Amino acid sequence: MLATFAKRCLLILAGPFIFLFVAFIPVLCGKRPGFRGWFWRTVSRCCSWLLWFLDVKVEVSEAAVEALRSDTNSIIAVNHRSHLDGFSMLHVIPDEKWVTFGAKKELCEAALLKRGFDGAGLLKIDRQKGRDALTSLTEAVAEMPKRRSPILFVEGTRSTKPGLAHFKAGAVLIAQQTGRAVRPFVISHSDKLLPRGKVFPFKGTIHIDVLDQMHFDAEENTDAAVARLRSAMATAYDAQTGELTKPA
Secondary structure (H helix, E strand, O other), X not given: OHHHHHHHHHHHHHHHHHHHHHHHHHXXXXXXXXXXXXXXXXXXXXXXXXXXXXXXXXXXXXXXXXXXXXXXXXXXXXXXXXXXXXXXXXXXXXXXXXXXXXXXXXXXXXXXXXXXXXXXXXXXXXXXXXXXXXXXXHHHHHOOOOOEEEEEEOOOOOOOOOOOOOOOOHHHHHHHHHOOEEEEEEEEOHHHHOOXXXXXXXXXXXXXXXXXXXXXXXXXXXXXXXXXXXXXXXXXXXXXXXXXXXXX
């Protein structure tokens, strides 16, 4: 208990400086060649520090990490249980794998963060524009190096009910239109450590399953493809949690 308390005191002192560094270094260096690769590796280190301060461990197989080292031409599709999800993902993604996140347009255009997020290469998602937003996101993914993968939360927002929530079709549609595969990430137990409304998480372990790439032909029915993706992820999630995901 004393060690946990000491770590959290250190986090309160160091956390704001780490946040400011991550948020504003792209403003200063975002135009330099190779910046984005360096930036996301640095963010990954910061996520590891944060989890250490919070006494949160992440369990993932060595085989999964090795698969990510050589992963190319993919879209990472992940379920969403708590605010710990993004940190835990970046903690386990190896340096050889480049990623970026899709984020709400409102967040990307916040006055203090806009230039930094542009420099970091975040993908803007305008939920109010529907199909137009999907088109711009698809074009952005098509222009990415095959080594870099966008991370998309397929439930759209944090799920609060047992099992996986209804999936949005965006990740599958983008895969069908760009020829990329979908690499599913399945996160479990993060909501038990950090439920809605709680500031500091409980001490514990988050589990991540990294599934094999899934391919969706342009001719495949999109609803059927989304159901296939959700079924594969639900099987892994339910096996870890003992929950039962309801059919879509």
